[in-house]
Amino acid sequence: MTIKDAILKSLEDIKILSNHSVVTQHIIDNSYYDFSNALTPKDTVSAQLGDFIRKGDSRVQRIMQKGATYSYYLTKYESLIKNDQLEESGITGKTTEPKSYTERSLHKLLASYLKSTGINSKTIFHEKSNTKDSNQVWTHPDMVGIDFLKLKSSYSQNFLKLVNKGDTFKLQSFELKRVINTDNELKQAYFQAVSNSSWANYGYLVALKFEDRLKDEMYRLNQSFGIGIIELDSNPYLSKIIYPARFKEIDFNTLDKLCVMNPEFGKFIEHVDKLISVDERYYNASEKEFDNYCDTVFENDTELEEYCKDNNIPHIQDGL
Numbered sequence: 001m002t003i004k005d006a007i008l009k010s011l012e013d014i015k016i017l018s019n020h021s022v023v024t025q026h027i028i029d030n031s032y033y034d035f036s037n038a039l040t041p042k043d044t045v046s047a048q049l050g051d052f053i054r055k056g057d058s059r060v061q062r063i064m065q066k067g068a069t070y071s072y073y074l075t076k077y078e079s080l081i082k083n084d085q086l087e088e089s090g091i092t093g094k095t096t097e098p099k100s101y102t103e104r105s106l107h108k109l110l111a112s113y114l115k116s117t118g119i120n121s122k123t124i125f126h127e128k129s130n131t132k133d134s135n136q137v138w139t140h141p142d143m144v145g146i147d148f149l150k151l152k153s154s155y156s157q158n159f160l161k162l163v164n165k166g167d168t169f170k171l172q173s174f175e176l177k178r179v180i181n182t183d184n185e186l187k188q189a190y191f192q193a194v195s196n197s198s199w200a201n202y203g204y205l206v207a208l209k210f211e212d213r214l215k216d217e218m219y220r221l222n223q224s225f226g227i228g229i230i231e232l233d234s235n236p237y238l239s240k241i242i243y244p245a246r247f248k249e250i251d252f253n254t255l256d257k258l259c260v261m262n263p264e265f266g267k268f269i270e271h272v273d274k275l276i277s278v279d280e281r282y283y284n285a286s287e288k289e290f291d292n293y294c295d296t297v298f299e300n301d302t303e304l305e306e307y308c309k310d311n312n313i314p315h316i317q318d319g320l
Contacts, residue, residue, distance in 0.1 A: 003045070007023060014026060015077050020042055105313060106176055109208075111123075111297050124268075144174070148169045187217075193227045194227055199252075206230040227245060268293075274290075
């Protein structure tokens with residue numbers, strides 16, 4: 001990912017007005033760009049942001065705020081910028097989005113929900129892939145999960161492993177979005193989920209909110225293509241599967257491609273292989289190692305509430 005791609009991705013995540021310092025920190029926090037060769041990352045980002053304006057790149061806009069400092073935003077999100085912020089620059093008549101949160105901040109919510117249903121999950125960072133293909137976002141899932149078949153008898157477990165290892169687990173793929181409001185947004189997100197879950201037993205599209213009027217179209221897409229839909233909740237344990245995913249066999253060619261392309265994905269599959277083949281004596285230790293490798297989940301309600309507050313994740317009843 002180039003520095004300009006990293007800036008655009010960060011503005012996409014943040015959505016609200018942001019100065020160069022905020023954008024720089026977001027890039028660093030999400031590992032969007034390696035600043036190891038940059039003596040002053042903030043100055044580098046500031047210069048690149050200025051380039052968007054000087055070269056007339058219509059994707060990025062800026063306004064001058066109090067203190068004679070510039071703040072930037074994506075043109076397509078102009079309607080989401082707060083009225084009071086835009087009014088300072090003479091821009092009026094805009095709707096407001098009082099809270100902002102990143103798509104990636106939803107991962108811990110989904111991980112906690114999945115864990116409560118017996119599924120271990122792991123975030124797959126697109127930016128860690130060893131390919132420069134800009135289309136890889138349609139190849140990678142946002143998160144990958146696995147559901148192990150729980151058998152009480154060790155004899156039946158071992159027998160099943162010998163007969164068919166694939167029957168001992170089910171791999172799942174998850175594509176996350178913040179909010180899906182329009183038919184166009186739904187179709188784009190849904191077919192992204194179709195594309196990046198082709199390797200998995202089950203694929204899901206997940207969002208914190210789906211516009212109610214899209215339910216019929218979601219049903220049609222689910223019946224036609226089999227990708228399930230999960231509506232996430234700020235209390236993850238209240239999340240629900242709106243439409244279940246349809247089972248399909250694992251595409252090992254695509255799975256192998258992903259393992260080569262992304263080290264995190266490869267390591268996840270390596271852990272799975274270890275768990276389904278490890279000697280029973282070492283299973284508990286391997287299971288603990290796998291749990292530690294997977295995404296963390298909330299330990300209690302206090303931690304959940306603080307996380308949502310710190311990340312500006314709204315309750316559904318607060319509006320999005």
